Amino acid sequence: MTPRLRFAIVSAAALVAAVVTARLGLWQLDRAAQKISLQASIDERARLPALSASAALAGRPEDVIQRAVQLVGQWSGAHTVWLDNRQMDGRAGFFVVTPLRLPDGRAVLVQRGWAARDGQERTRLPSLSTPAGVVDVHGRIAPPPARLYEFEPAASGPIRQNLDLDAFARETGLSLVPWSVLQSDPVTPDDGLRRDWPAPQTGVAKHQGYAFQWFGLSTLVVILYVWFQLIQPRRRPAAPNGA
Numbered sequence: 001m002t003p004r005l006r007f008a009i010v011s012a013a014a015l016v017a018a019v020v021t022a023r024l025g026l027w028q029l030d031r032a033a034q035k036i037s038l039q040a041s042i043d044e045r046a047r048l049p050a051l052s053a054s055a056a057l058a059g060r061p062e063d064v065i066q067r068a069v070q071l072v073g074q075w076s077g078a079h080t081v082w083l084d085n086r087q088m089d090g091r092a093g094f095f096v097v098t099p100l101r102l103p104d105g106r107a108v109l110v111q112r113g114w115a116a117r118d119g120q121e122r123t124r125l126p127s128l129s130t131p132a133g134v135v136d137v138h139g140r141i142a143p144p145p146a147r148l149y150e151f152e153p154a155a156s157g158p159i160r161q162n163l164d165l166d167a168f169a170r171e172t173g174l175s176l177v178p179w180s181v182l183q184s185d186p187v188t189p190d191d192g193l194r195r196d197w198p199a200p201q202t203g204v205a206k207h208q209g210y211a212f213q214w215f216g217l218s219t220l221v222v223i224l225y226v227w228f229q230l231i232q233p234r235r236r237p238a239a240p241n242g243a
Helices: 003-046 053-058 165-172 204-235
Strands: 068-075 081-088 091-101 106-116 134-142 175-183
Touching (some): 053 068, 068 106, 091 175, 106 134
Antiparallel strands (some): 068 134, 081 091
16 A cells, blocks of 8 residues: 555545544534523423412423422322332432322322431331321422332332333322322421432533533544644654665
8 A cells, every 4th residue: 555545544534533523522512402402491390380280280291391280189198109229319218109199080199208218127118107188289290200220020019119100000090190290398297208309400411521522532533643644754754865
């Protein structure tokens, strides 16, 4: 291969690598811009007045997610589920989830709060007060509880790793709506549950970080090309005549 041909191949490869990685960086910035717009929409919804149950149920799930809501109903305490391996402030524990029956016969899955796990016996559950009768629940509409990886088949007892909304509806016979509520205030004072729910995040920083990496790689390709193909050859001493 002649030096001219080798130079042309290396130049073409460097150009393609620099352009592709730069384009990937722009794509990540575009994704970040979309997430910024989505985050602004979420923040705006959070500032709106609380929805009533009828207004929340009448809206599309994608339009009511992250809205404050006020529900009136009765706990279905017999169907309380403790979602295991859920963390708060780096501590392992449970998310306590109980369906709330609404007057129209439907039910909403309420994520009531977080409870620490017993350090000696992981299956020992803390005491939980679930009032009978009609209760007033305030909270924020959210997707169903996030799923974690399961090493074993789905459990059916009070302690579970995940909770599938459709399967749980069939199991309990409840007509569950397609979203849940993150409870914000205790119906029963001093119920022992923490409700320091993290603010919803859309992952803007992740896309910005990926963009930085792609732009950095593109810049590195250009620097290496300039150094090894343009600068370094000119720094080599010329070979003596007849050598």
